[in-house]
Amino acid sequence: MAYSKTQLTALVALRMLIGWHFLYEGMLKLLTPEWTSIGYLRGAQTFKGLFGWLSSESMINIVDWLTIAVLIAVGISLLLGIFTRGGVILGLLIMALFYLAQPAWPGMEAVGQAEGNYLIVTKNLIEFGALWVVFLFPTSAFVGLDMYLTKRNTAMA
Amino acid sequence: MNDDQNNQDNGRRNALKGLLGIPFAAGAVWGAIKHTQKQQLEKKNILNVLNIDAKRPDNTANLAGDPVRIGIIGFGIRGPQLLQALGKATTSWIDNMKKNNPDRLQAFLDQEDLNVKITGVCDLFDVRADEAVESFKDDGCKRYRHHEEMLASPDIDAVIIATPDHWHAPIAIKALQAGKHVYVEKPMTHNIAETYALRDAVRNAKNLVLQVGHQHRQTQSFITAQDIIDKRILGHVSLVTTNTNRNSDNGAWQYEIHEKANPQTVDWQQFLGSAPKIPYNAEHFFRWRKWWAYGSGLSGDLMSHDFDRINCVLKMGMPKSVVASGGIYTHHDGREVPDNFQVSMEYPDFSTGSSREAGLEKGMTFVYSATLGNQFSRQTLLMGHDGTMDLGNTLSVWADPNSTRFKEQIKNGIIDPNVPMYAYNPAADELDAVTSATSKYFADKGLLWTYVNGRRVDSTNLHLKEWLNAIRNGTPVSCGIDQGFEEAMSSHMGGISWKAGRRVEWDHATESIVALPGENLDEVLLRTNVGMYDKVIG
Incomplete structure (x- = not known):
């Protein structure tokens, strides 16, 4: 896919903004041993069975570690542009879960400490949309470590 | 510039493009580390000031041998x-x-x-x-x-x-x-x-x-609370407020009457014991908390909890005087015990220690306020000159903006009176002393603390x-008996005050409730109308 220089710049910037956000969140949670996702999960407004199971005593440690691992992996993937396709898919999945736990659908109470007011569209949903764009307009073959992997593959082909 | 040079330049430029993300990734990681370090430093500063030792006393037990x-x-x-x-x-x-x-x-x-x-x-x-x-x-x-x-x-x-x-x-x-x-x-x-x-x-x-x-004496938050009082972090506590808020049949002791209960399956005579001899009454058997003949009303039934919750932390013992008021306002269902009940206990000579000039602060009031017609959660608060403690399963301590003890720390921004300077999670080994909107939010919500890290242990166990x-x-x-004695006697003072409609005093020297001339206090306390239920038998 051919992008103009400005298009490429904008798309790389978008990818890296999201990457920064994921990596910083993941690192902060990693460095805060008392952090846990249990409050978020127990406050879930949809799929209460699923989120209740995730926050059960037997699951919560695994869920907390997975959350941190996914946030950091997606962050590094998007920032460095490495294994970006896989990173974006993982990012889309976790954003979907974040959104579904607190989706701000009509009739639902606004919970959590998020600032601002939302109906259906929350910041999580917007980040999900942005990731979708990053997925459909890949840039890591031009700016990012994937360019080495891609080239090697091309050369090999 | 020839083609080779061009290709070389492009190659270098491309190589740089490949690595563009690295400084940003390093930036995000560095930012997270710096932020955490700052938080930990703040936490350490506050903890150094407070020096709270939240460790539970050794409770290992040798239970070996025959069961x-x-x-x-x-x-x-x-x-x-x-x-x-x-x-x-x-x-x-x-x-x-x-x-x-x-x-x-x-x-x-x-x-x-x-x-x-x-x-x-x-x-x-x-x-x-x-x-x-x-x-x-x-x-x-x-x-x-x-x-x-x-x-x-x-x-x-x-x-x-x-x-x-x-x-x-x-x-x-x-x-x-x-x-x-x-x-x-x-x-x-x-x-x-x-x-x-x-x-x-x-x-x-x-x-x-x-x-x-x-x-609750086994619950970690109450053990931590004792340390906070011993370290005089709240300063002189002048007011303690405790509450019962319930709004359900079960909470108002309207328990289910078992379908198989009848005079053949219930030993009614033995149940009555010291109570007036009335014919079999299934409601009295299952919902005994509603009558003075068998139960103790809000004073003995629920205030006793709150009294002991505070007594285990403050060890304030018997009050000098007790005043109670209230009535039956939400459950006109034949009960005799009040469903709305407010008690003030006075401790004019009690002090948890003072950070101010000697002799200025002395005396405390313990308030218990209960309704069985509303379940809005009111906190148990211990209110001192230097700080306020919100005591429950979780524990939070706020510095008072006008505290004498924390004046410097508040001025320097180490302590923010608007957020807890100390919050404790009884189920976890971790404690969170920082002052962020998030920890305040979760502390307020109260659903977080009991589950983090360790497994949950029943205090009764x-x-x-x-x-x-x-x-x-x-x-x-x-x-033991001394704590039980104080719990029981203070509850009885509450019951007597409500029934007699007067302030009831405790004589510390004789360890007795002061009776008026000719007054039999147990008669007042146990006065019951259950004898009038003869006609309503089941």
């Missing part, structure tokens, strides 16, 4: 709960949990084994007694028709008393006289005379252990463990 053989007296609502905390549940409860609450069942199974056997049960309703016998048959559980038969049995080492209030002391006294250890539910007694009698019985029973069922350890090894109990 302690326990008789349960009263197997209605609290009885089965106490046995669950001992690791003994009925078959029907286990089946129910398997279906509806596997987590709770797992927590039950994970409890520490306290090495006991349930070898006897007394319950005046056949269905309940039979269920216990059936469920604990592997322990050799036998039904005793009367507690005196159980107390005479060599197969019983200790008894747990979870009967209606009017049977607590009579059975406890007989048990001690029969050489059995006693765990008795709150309120420890139902009237004044038997409070002294039970104290005498405990003092005369040298090698026997009595524990009163105030299990620990309280019973302490009792069993004392029985086996002579270690102390945290809610």
Whole structure:
């Protein structure tokens, strides 16, 4: 896919903004041993069975570690542009879960400490949309470590 | 510039593009590390100032040897709960949990084994007694028709008393006289005379252990709270507010009346005990908390909890005077005990220590406020000149903006009076002393703390463990006769004040409630109209 220089710049910037956000969140949670996702999960407004199971005593440690691992992996993937396709898919999945736990659908109470007011569209949903764009307009073959992997593959082909 | 050079430049430029993300990734990681370091430093600064030691005293116990053989007296609502905390549940409860609450069942199974056997049960309703016998048959559980038969049995080492209030002391006294250890539910007694009698019985029973069922004394937040008071972090506490807020049938003691209950399956005469002799009445049997003849109203039933919650932290003992008011405002259903109840207890000579000029601060009021018609959660607050403690399962401490002790730290921004300077999670080893909107939010919500990190432990399990350890090894109990005496007497003062409609005083020298000339205080306290229910029999 051919992008103009400005298009490429904008798309790389978008990818890296999201990457920064994921990596910083993941690192902060990693460095805060008392952090846990249990409050978020127990406050879930949809799929209460699923989120209740995730926050059960037997699951919560695994869920907390997975959350941190996914946030950091997606962050590094998007920032460095490495294994970006896989990173974006993982990012889309976790954003979907974040959104579904607190989706701000009509009739639902606004919970959590998020600032601002939302109906259906929350910041999580917007980040999900942005990731979708990053997925459909890949840039890591031009700016990012994937360019080495891609080239090697091309050369090999 | 030739083509080779061009290609080389492009190659270098492309190589740089490949690595463009690295400084940003490093930036995000560096930012996270810096932010965490700053938070930890703030936390350390506050913790250094406060120096709170939240460690629980050693509660390891040597429970080896033959199992302690326990008789349960009263197997209605609290009885089965106490046995669950001992690791003994009925078959029907286990089946129910398997279906509806596997987590709770797992927590039950994970409890520490306290090495006991349930070898006897007394319950005046056949269905309940039979269920216990059936469920604990592997322990050799036998039904005793009367507690005196159980107390005479060599197969019983200790008894747990979870009967209606009017049977607590009579059975406890007989048990001690029969050489059995006693765990008795709150309120420890139902009237004044038997409070002294039970104290005498405990003092005369040298090698026997009595524990009163105030299990919150095992809850970590209350242990931490004691340290906070000892370190004088709140300064002089002038006001303590405690509450009961309930708004349900169950909360108002409108328990279910069992369909199989009738004069053939219930030993009604034995139930009555010291109460007026009235014909069989199923409502009185199952909802006994609503009448003074068997229960103790909000004062003995629920204020006793709050009194002891504060007494274990402040050790303020008996109040100088008590005033109570209230009425039946939300449940005109034939009950005699109030459903709205407010009490003020005065401690004019009490102080938790002062950071101000000597002699300025002295005296405290303990307030208990209850309604059974609204369940808005009001906090238990200990309000001092230097800080406020919100005490529950979680514990938070705020500095007072006008604190003398924390004046410098507030000025320097180390402590922000608007957010907790200390918050403790009783279930986790972690403590979170920082002052962020998020921790405030979760602390307020109260659903976080009990689950983080470690497993959940039932406080009642620990309280019973302490009792069993004392029985086996002579270690102390945290809610013995002296604490029970204060809990019971202060509750009785509340009940008498409400019934007599006057301020009731305590004489510290004679350890007695001051009566007016010619007044029999137990008569006032126990005054009941149940005799008028003859016509309403079932």
